[in-house]
Amino acid sequence: xxxxxxxxxxxxxxxxxxxxxRGCAQPQLTASWVRAVSAAGWKLIPLYVGAQPPCQTGSSxxxxxxxxxxxxxxxxGADAVAKASALGMRAGSALYLDVExxxxxxxxCADAVLTYTQAFTRAVRARSYRSGFxxxxxxxxxxxxxxxxxxxxDLPEALWYAKYDGAADTSGSFPYAAGLFSGxxxxxxxxVNQRETYGGAGVTVDRSAWDAPVAVxx
Numbered sequence: 001x002x003x004x005x006x007x008x009x010x011x012x013x014x015x016x017x018x019x020x021x022r023g024c025a026q027p028q029l030t031a032s033w034v035r036a037v038s039a040a041g042w043k044l045i046p047l048y049v050g051a052q053p054p055c056q057t058g059s060s061x062x063x064x065x066x067x068x069x070x071x072x073x074x075x076x077g078a079d080a081v082a083k084a085s086a087l088g089m090r091a092g093s094a095l096y097l098d099v100e101x102x103x104x105x106x107x108x109c110a111d112a113v114l115t116y117t118q119a120f121t122r123a124v125r126a127r128s129y130r131s132g133f134x135x136x137x138x139x140x141x142x143x144x145x146x147x148x149x150x151x152x153x154d155l156p157e158a159l160w161y162a163k164y165d166g167a168a169d170t171s172g173s174f175p176y177a178a179g180l181f182s183g184x185x186x187x188x189x190x191x192v193n194q195r196e197t198y199g200g201a202g203v204t205v206d207r208s209a210w211d212a213p214v215a216v217x218x
Contacts (some may be wrong), residue, residue, distance in 0.1 A: 001037045004197030012043035012210060018083035019076065019098070031088040038214075038217040045187075046084050046095050046215050047134060050076040051116060055109035057152035063071025064109065065207065067113040076116075078132075080203035084129065084215070091128035096160055099133065099140040107133035108155035110143050118154035130213055131156040134187075137163035137175045145176040157213040160187035172201045187212045 004010060004215040015029055017021050034044065051072045052060040064072060082096045097120050104110050121131040133156035135141035141161040148155055159181040167173040170186035 003201035008198035012047040016141045021049040023059045034088045044215040047098045048080040049098045055106045056102045060200040064112045065118045066112045069112045070119045072118025074123045075114040076118040081127040089215040094130040094132045096132035096134045099135045101136045101139040121154050132158035134160040137161045158185040162189040170211045
């Protein structure tokens, strides 16, 4: 982080703060690390890998069902706030729920994901944090955009969509109605698995264009 600060074109980094489906324990993600990189000028984008769709392939440890969607969303939202708070991310921070790809044509599956996301959002907002959502432009993010277009309540206020088109923007590349998630509430993951070296340090990164809320630290 020190090597890249000021030498790379980046000003923020995503961090996986929790969730039963988080890929690894990340023991080096600590409150002291958050303080140090924030003091150096980095912004942080907290991701929470919660329960995944019931129709999703794979072996996620935590999976939504129609019967558990609301309760899981509430408990995961509370846990996301607890995990972020323990890292020194204060009230007002945006917490991004990571929901991976699924078949949006499966309406029962889509309904369960929406119920879960709404409960997550209510739990986060009740604790004075902000709710965001990360998903794929053609599936999970599309489901949230569709719900927003229909005026559904209790939706995340920011949408981070994965659309690998190489367009480093959040406007011309936006795949939904122009009025949705406007007003600095969009992120766009536009490229993945790029090996880059700055300041003598090489890292493989996913690139995102950003115009959305981040963590509040300090």
